[in-house]
Amino acid sequence: MQKTSLIETLQTIPWFLDLKPQQIEALADISSIVHCKEGTAIFCEGDRVDNVYIILSGEIGVDITIPTRGVVRIATAEPLDIIGWSKLTPVVRQRTASTIAIKDSTLLVLNGDALNRLCEDDPRLGYIIMRRIANVVASNLLTIKLQMMDIILQSSNETGLTTR
Template identity: 30%
Template sequence: MTGPSPLLRSLPAAHRTRLLALARSRTFPAGYRLFDEGGDADRFWLIRQGEIALDLHVPGQRAPVIETLGPGQQLGWSWIFPPYRWHLGAQALDSVDTWEFDAAKVRELCVGETEFGYELMRCCAAVVAERLQATRIRLLDLYAPRPGGPG
């Protein structure tokens, strides 16, 4: 791993310890599909090594890669908001080592310890904003009119 994830770096030490107590080490082989758009968002991951492609289902086309995540990055934020469904799909590009978190247990901890919950949600909101901006830019790359094209 290139260093602690921004999520872990931004959490106070006591909150970081609480969160990591819920983590389990998980490895995925290259090509493994972690989740598909619309599926149950019942966990999330912090990537320690390897890369994961986030893709978007487009009917009649191969799913375009929206963003590639690597060491230190958080995979998954759909677990935060009901109805807890993935907004994108994710596939390992190579062997990936992660810390995996059970979303229900993390949400339970957030409710029981509101200061922890606030800090974690603040950090996750930054991931959501970053991911939405990356998606917007990638969709513009894919679908914006080209110079000299129709329009």
């Protein structure tokens, strides 16, 4: 994809509305667009962390493996959602979930190492990106907490335990 098209795509993403033209250009330099057919795995739990993805169209399932439960869908990412955000956290070295295209999807792929460098070199850009990531993480944690509570409730009902 041409840089001009990437810039136009980046300018349509609300995440980047506060960025200056040169910051958008820098993001375009480290970005690409990929198309995934339904059923395509984007990344798998345990994989090395590499890229950050923004869903442009389609739906992506986000799954984790829970002992005694198997694979559990914890989220469905839709247009403008971000997956692979853990690349921007220094502690995480491998994927903590698996993702699969539920529908044919188009993703903006940001090279994670290059994005980290951009954020370090341009503190304003880094602040904007990390503020957005913090919101994603907080939202994901709430969703996962609710799902885990539901799984615990289901387990207690299956075993005949009562809850207070």
